[in-house]
Structures are given as structure tokens and as C-alpha cells.
Amino acid sequence: MLDGIFWDGHGNGKKKRADFRPLAPIPKTGWVKPSGYPDLSSANIISIDIETRDPDLKTMGSSVRRDGYIAGVAVGTDDGFRSYYPIAHEVGGIMSPHNMPAKFVFKWLSRELGRKEQFKIGANLLYDLEYLEHAGVTWCGQIIDVQIAEPLIDENNFSYALDRIANKYLGESKEDEALHKWAAQSYGGKPTRTDQARNYWRCPPELVGPYAISDIDLPLRIWEHQKMIIKQQNLENVFDMESRLMPMLLKMKQKGVRVDPKMVKKLGQEWREERGILVRNLSKFVNIREEFNADDKGHLKLLWDKQDLPVVKTKKGQQSFAAAVIDASNDPFVNKVKRIRQLTKSIGTYVDGYFGKHVINGRIHCQFNQLRSDDGGTVSGRFSSSQPNLQNVTSRGEFSVLREAFLPEPGQRWWKLDYSSIEPRLCAHYGSGPSADALRALYKKNPKTDFYLIAADAANIERPPAKVVALADMYGRGLASMALALGITEKEAERIKDLMHKANPFIPALAKAASNRAKQRGYITMLSGRRRRFDRWSPKNWDIRKKYEDKNGYGSATRDSEEEILAEFGCSAQRVETHKALNSILQGGSADLIKKAMVESFEAGVYDEIGVPQLTVHDELDLSADPENPAHVEAIFEAKNHMETSYDLGVFPLVDVEMGPNWKQVEDYERN
Known part of the structure; x- marks a missing residue:
């Protein structure tokens, strides 16, 4: 199966290329090359970690689909086995004589990782498993990732690096001093992980081995502490859900989402042409030879002086050109500056960024972050995405046209499953009192009830301000934010808020109760038992x-x-941000709903028919299926059913179904 792959022949010590930098002497570390491939069936837990050559990791994410590859694999067990298997290490441009045959190592790993009853433990395991699967290794069994467990235990930490977690529980860190010192002496840079991680693949296995073994040893010992806390804080259910979600997220990343880069390239050309005209016009207007720079304070001052615009000063007395100052101006030439900035951002972020760097064979493979990590994530438990952040592709306005470039599988259609107004439904689930009872009755009678319209009618105001006030209560926003969103004075905003609160008292009452709970015990809980700590x-x-x-x-x-x-x-003293407690309950609740539904659909085989989702964005799941195929349509509605029934709520969490040729052009779909 692996014949002809790059690593065939590795381990023979033959020179690949010249490297004229003198190498530092290799210190003795006690590492011994493995003598064989043992049977690990007696273990309950197997720990895995890989070392890779991954040149684009920091800039574009995993290079597994580009030119990245595994340099070695560390394996350990809870009954004492620890070893590092180098397969593609170079040292000074020469393949290390300690390298072992990759196809034998991978065949052994498939055997040892293929027992369903054995847990697989590690840190950032999805990275390791993606590379291993790409190399042909098969695995099964439940995942334990200490970097998934830790943000459930403490979502407010500033770092979830393995070193920091190890220091917290064990009072120690990785064994990396000798490795980093040698790499810095041999390849340059500082003797730190930040500078040298990119060089591990070309460091001697004698030095990488102890470091890699600490990467499999630490999770095994950290987990002994974490699992006790998880049990003490009743986090077993949420940890189980997050762990069972990981195999599906791996498949989503491997699949990627199909895109149309030619369309985006054409858009980019149009936007560049428009920007060029605006820049030339402004250069001529302020009488400069160079191109007008919409971010250059000197150029902006020339424009302000030319138009005799009001000057806003900073605290230090300098003229301010902050975004708020520019946005507040309606001058036609300042509007050109705004437009240039819009175009520049869209070209840089989407055309040159997302589509210029991240498209591989017509697909983008972004990373979905299920919890907080050093690479992103949220404290609420809601998904974020990175490398690139596809949740950042706007659904409104002119630039939403970019969503037309996100395509279903060939011959299929894009399906969007989206929770309908989930925040007020969760408020109705948690709320108490006559107004909450009335809303629950309305939802029971008609699941499509528009809460914001009902609330507006009760308060005798229009729907838009009613929605702004209700969401402000749910999200813990103040009067100033409310007034800004409505474009009115704070006094008028307060009047509207009072009308809403009088007609719909259960939401402000719920917000106050959540805040009081956070103040009293220091945390609140969500549907899954997830905690948000204050x-x-x-x-x-x-x-x-x-x-x-x-x-x-x-x-x-x-x-x-x-x-x-x-x-x-x-x-x-007082706890901070407890006014946002209800927001945490709602955001965490919506995260729990969609995550549990995804797990249930995946494990029930729903995606076996249509493939795993293309994307998940906030309260939305995006899939690809053929509307002419009854089995595909059935799978879509099974997924919808799991979304609506994953938790037993006091109200029905309605999911809207839309379908179309791409992510943007979807319309309501009613099943016959």
C-alpha cells in the first residue's frame, strides 16, 4: 500500500543534499533505537505523538496535503511502554542511520491502534491522527485529549500548551533543553521551542527521542489528575461529547469544502480595478504623485485639510484618523477612503488569503476549533474555525457574494440546516413566570412563532427595536450599546427598554437570576453540564x-x-462580567445542541450516505446532498431531527432547512 511513497529507502544513511553549516556535537541522552514492534494489547490506554516536517504550520496550518510528512512516532502505554520510532529524520542533509522502515512502523501502528477497547491519548491528537491516516495508518477507539479536557476544567486560562498543563498538574515540563540547544547551534536561532520546533525533523533521533517520549508520557500522567476533576465537577457528559466529536471533525477537515477559485479570482480583479480608480482619483485630488494610501495619516491629513473637515484629537493632542472618526464622516471623498479600505480588506483576507493560499485541489480544509486552545476557540464552547477562518465569510452585504464560491459536491446541492432564533427559545426553556409560560405555550402551538414580533406587539413597539432590546438583555449589553444599535439617544433607548421589560419581564428576570447565580457560586452550567466560570x-x-x-x-x-x-x-471585591452569565448559558446551550446532534448523526450513520458536513458556522450545519436521491433527502432530515431532539427542552428548537446551488443562494426547502 505504501510502496513508492517518499520514505521508501529511508534509513540507509545515504546523502540527499549538501549542508555546509557545521553541526554541533551530539550529546548522549540515553535514547536507544527500538529493537522491534511489541504487542501492546495488555494496555488500557495507548499514548501517541508524532514529529513532523511541517513547513507551513504557523502560516497556513497543517502541511499534510502539501509537502509535510512524519519524521517519527512516539508511542507509550499506561502499563509502562515508552519508545520513539524515527522514520525520516535528516541530520545535516543526510538521512539518519537510526531511521526505521516507515512501512513496518505504520503497519505495526495500525495493528496496535486498531483495538476499539483501548483508549488513545495525547495532546492535539487530531493533528497527529490526520498525519497518521494520510500515511495509511488505521485506528479506532475513544480519544482522550488532555488539551480538550483542560479548557473544560478551566476555560479562562491564557494558554493550553502541553508544557503549561504539565507544569500545572505535575510541576514539570517537556524534556527539550538539549534538543533546542543543539538545534540552535546547528541551524541558528534561539534555543527555544518557538524557534526550533520547525527543525525537529532534521535533528538527531538521539535528541528528539527523549523529547517525543516526554510528549507521550506527560498526557498519561496529566490525565490521572484531570479525570478526577472532571468527575468532581460533573463534567463527564460534556467531556464524553467533545471526545466523541473529534473523529467527525477529523473527517470534516480531511474532506474540506469544495470551492470555485476562478470566480474569486475574477472578483478580485474587479475589486482591484475599482480600488485602482479610487486611489488615482484621491491622489489627483490631494495633489500627490504617489498612490494615495487609505491608511497613511499624512495622506489622510491632506484630504482632511483639503475638505476642511472637523478635526478630532487623541488624548495626546494628535489628529485622530481612527476607524470611528472615518466611519462617522459622510464626506464623499472620505467615503472613497472607506471604500478603498473595504476593498483592500476583502482582497487581502479572501482573495489573496483564503483563496490565494488555502485552496488545495479545489478545496479548502479549515480547522474547526471545538474549545479554547492556543490556536483559537471560544470560552462558550461554540465552534470557531481557523487556517482559514471560514466563519468569517460574511452572509450579508455586498461581500457575501463570496459565499457563491463555496460549492456542494459535483451533481449535488448545498443544504443549510440552521436553528431558528435559538436564543429566545432557550430563554423560554429556562425562564419562569407568566410571560415565559405564555411564550412556551405559543411555541408549542406554533413552533415557527416569531418571538421578537410577539414581544414587540406586547410592548406596542416595532419589531427591530424589540429585537435589539431583547438581544441586549440576553447578551449582557448596556444602554449605550442599545442606543448605538438603534441610532437613538440613550434616553429614548431607556424608554423602549422599559416598555419591553414591562411587557416581557421574564428575560431581564432570567438575566438577573443568571448573574446572581454566577456571583454566588462563581460559575453557571449549560445543557451538557459545561461550566462557565467567573x-x-x-x-x-x-x-x-x-x-x-x-x-x-x-x-x-x-x-x-x-x-x-x-x-x-x-x-x-466582586466577580467580573457576571452580567454576561445569561449570554454564556445561551451561547453554551446552542453549542451543546449542535455538537450533540453532530455526534448522534455521525454515530447513527447519517453521514455514511451523504458525507460529513461541509461546514459548521455558529448555529448552522452545512451539508451536500442530491435532492433527487431519496436516501440523501432522508439523511438530511435525519440530521435535522437530531438537531431538534438532541436535548429535551421545554420548547421545540426548530431547524430551518434551505437548499441551493452554493452557500449563498439557498432558499427554503419544504419536504413533500
Whole structure:
């Protein structure tokens, strides 16, 4: 199966290319080349970690579909086995004599990782498993990823690197000092992981081996601590769900989403031409020879002076050209600046970025981040995406045309399954009192009930302001934000808010109850048992806090404990951001709904018929299927059913189904 792959013949020590930089002496580390391929069937848990040559990892994500490859594999077990199997290490341009035959190593890994009853543990395991599957290794069994467990235990941490987790639980870190020192001496750079991780593949296995073995040893020992906390905090269900979700996310990344780069290239040409005309017009208008730069303060000052526009000063007395200043102007020439900025951003982000760098064989393979990590993710548990961030492709306005470039599989149609107004439905589920009872009754009678219209009628106001006020309550936004969104004064916004609260009291009451719960016990829980913790503190005395933050910046008065606040500020403390507790419940609830539905659909074989989803964006799941194929349509509606029934709520979480030729041009679909 693997004949003809690049690694055939590795391990013979033959020179591949010249490298004239002198190499540092290789220190002795005690690492010994494996003597065979043992039977690991007696273990309960197998730990895996790979070392790769992955040149584009930091800039474009995993190079598994480009020119990346595995340099070695570390394997360990909970009953004591630890070993590193190098397969494609170079040292100074020469293949290491310690390399082992890749096809034998991969055949052995398929055997050892193929037992369903054995857990597979590691850190950032989806990265490792994607490379292993690409190399032909098969595996099965439940995943334990300590970097998935940790953000469930502490979603507010500033880093989830394995080193930091190990230091937290074990008081130690990876064994990497000798490796980094040798790599820096031999290839340049600082003796740090940041500088040298890209060089591991061309470091001696004698040095990489101990480092890689620590990468399989640490997760095994970290998990012993994490699993106790998970049990103590009743996080078993959410950890199980997140773990079972990982094989599906792997398949989604491997599949990618089909795109039309030619269409985007044409759009880019049109946008560049338009931008060029605007730039030349502005250059001529302000009388400069060079191209007008919409981000250059000198060029912008020339425009402001020419038009005699109002000047806004910074705190330091300099003329401000902040985005808010430019956005506030309606001058026709400033509007040209705004347009240039819009075009430049879209060209840079989408045309040159997403479609210029990330398309491989007509597909984009983005990373879906299920929890917080050093590469992205959210504290609420909602999905984010990266490399590239396809959730960032707007669905509204002129630039939503980019969604037309996202295509279903050949001969099929794009299907969009989207939760309908999930926030008010979850509020109705959690709410209490007559107005909540009335809303639940309306949803039961008609699942398509428009809460915002019902709320507006009850308050005798229009639907748009009613929605703004309701969402502000749900998201913990203040009066100023409300007024800005409505384009009115704060006094008028307060009047509308009072009308809404009087007619629909259960939402502000629910927000207050959630905030009080967060203040009292320091956390709130979601449908799955997921927690959102409020463990940062600030001075309770507003004048003290404001004075400090006016001088040092917003949020600078927050600390990790009440004791620190008392010692530093001499006053009592309060938990910060508890006004956002309801927002966390709603965002986390919607995340739980879609994640559990995805797991259930995947494990029930729904996607066996139509393939795993193309994308997941917020409360939406995007799939590809043939509307003329009854089995495909049945699968779509099975997926919809799982989305609507994954949790037993007090209201029905309606899912709208839309279909069309691409991501943008979808329309309501009614099943016959």
C-alpha cells in the first residue's frame, strides 16, 4: 500500500543534499533505537505523538496535503511502554542511520491502534491522527485529549500548551533543553521551542527521542489528575461529547469544502480595478504623485485639510484618523477612503488569503476549533474555525457574494440546516413566570412563532427595536450599546427598554437570576453540564476601579482573588462580567445542541450516505446532498431531527432547512 511513497529507502544513511553549516556535537541522552514492534494489547490506554516536517504550520496550518510528512512516532502505554520510532529524520542533509522502515512502523501502528477497547491519548491528537491516516495508518477507539479536557476544567486560562498543563498538574515540563540547544547551534536561532520546533525533523533521533517520549508520557500522567476533576465537577457528559466529536471533525477537515477559485479570482480583479480608480482619483485630488494610501495619516491629513473637515484629537493632542472618526464622516471623498479600505480588506483576507493560499485541489480544509486552545476557540464552547477562518465569510452585504464560491459536491446541492432564533427559545426553556409560560405555550402551538414580533406587539413597539432590546438583555449589553444599535439617544433607548421589560419581564428576570447565580457560586452550567466560570475579581467600589482603569486601561483592575483586591485596593471585591452569565448559558446551550446532534448523526450513520458536513458556522450545519436521491433527502432530515431532539427542552428548537446551488443562494426547502 505504501510502496513508492517518499520514505521508501529511508534509513540507509545515504546523502540527499549538501549542508555546509557545521553541526554541533551530539550529546548522549540515553535514547536507544527500538529493537522491534511489541504487542501492546495488555494496555488500557495507548499514548501517541508524532514529529513532523511541517513547513507551513504557523502560516497556513497543517502541511499534510502539501509537502509535510512524519519524521517519527512516539508511542507509550499506561502499563509502562515508552519508545520513539524515527522514520525520516535528516541530520545535516543526510538521512539518519537510526531511521526505521516507515512501512513496518505504520503497519505495526495500525495493528496496535486498531483495538476499539483501548483508549488513545495525547495532546492535539487530531493533528497527529490526520498525519497518521494520510500515511495509511488505521485506528479506532475513544480519544482522550488532555488539551480538550483542560479548557473544560478551566476555560479562562491564557494558554493550553502541553508544557503549561504539565507544569500545572505535575510541576514539570517537556524534556527539550538539549534538543533546542543543539538545534540552535546547528541551524541558528534561539534555543527555544518557538524557534526550533520547525527543525525537529532534521535533528538527531538521539535528541528528539527523549523529547517525543516526554510528549507521550506527560498526557498519561496529566490525565490521572484531570479525570478526577472532571468527575468532581460533573463534567463527564460534556467531556464524553467533545471526545466523541473529534473523529467527525477529523473527517470534516480531511474532506474540506469544495470551492470555485476562478470566480474569486475574477472578483478580485474587479475589486482591484475599482480600488485602482479610487486611489488615482484621491491622489489627483490631494495633489500627490504617489498612490494615495487609505491608511497613511499624512495622506489622510491632506484630504482632511483639503475638505476642511472637523478635526478630532487623541488624548495626546494628535489628529485622530481612527476607524470611528472615518466611519462617522459622510464626506464623499472620505467615503472613497472607506471604500478603498473595504476593498483592500476583502482582497487581502479572501482573495489573496483564503483563496490565494488555502485552496488545495479545489478545496479548502479549515480547522474547526471545538474549545479554547492556543490556536483559537471560544470560552462558550461554540465552534470557531481557523487556517482559514471560514466563519468569517460574511452572509450579508455586498461581500457575501463570496459565499457563491463555496460549492456542494459535483451533481449535488448545498443544504443549510440552521436553528431558528435559538436564543429566545432557550430563554423560554429556562425562564419562569407568566410571560415565559405564555411564550412556551405559543411555541408549542406554533413552533415557527416569531418571538421578537410577539414581544414587540406586547410592548406596542416595532419589531427591530424589540429585537435589539431583547438581544441586549440576553447578551449582557448596556444602554449605550442599545442606543448605538438603534441610532437613538440613550434616553429614548431607556424608554423602549422599559416598555419591553414591562411587557416581557421574564428575560431581564432570567438575566438577573443568571448573574446572581454566577456571583454566588462563581460559575453557571449549560445543557451538557459545561461550566462557565467567573473567577476574576475587581474592586467593588466603582470610583476606585474607574480611577485605576482610567489611568491603566480597561480591565487592568482585575485580579485572580478577593484577597489580592483587598490587599492592593483596600476594598471588598466582586466577580467580573457576571452580567454576561445569561449570554454564556445561551451561547453554551446552542453549542451543546449542535455538537450533540453532530455526534448522534455521525454515530447513527447519517453521514455514511451523504458525507460529513461541509461546514459548521455558529448555529448552522452545512451539508451536500442530491435532492433527487431519496436516501440523501432522508439523511438530511435525519440530521435535522437530531438537531431538534438532541436535548429535551421545554420548547421545540426548530431547524430551518434551505437548499441551493452554493452557500449563498439557498432558499427554503419544504419536504413533500
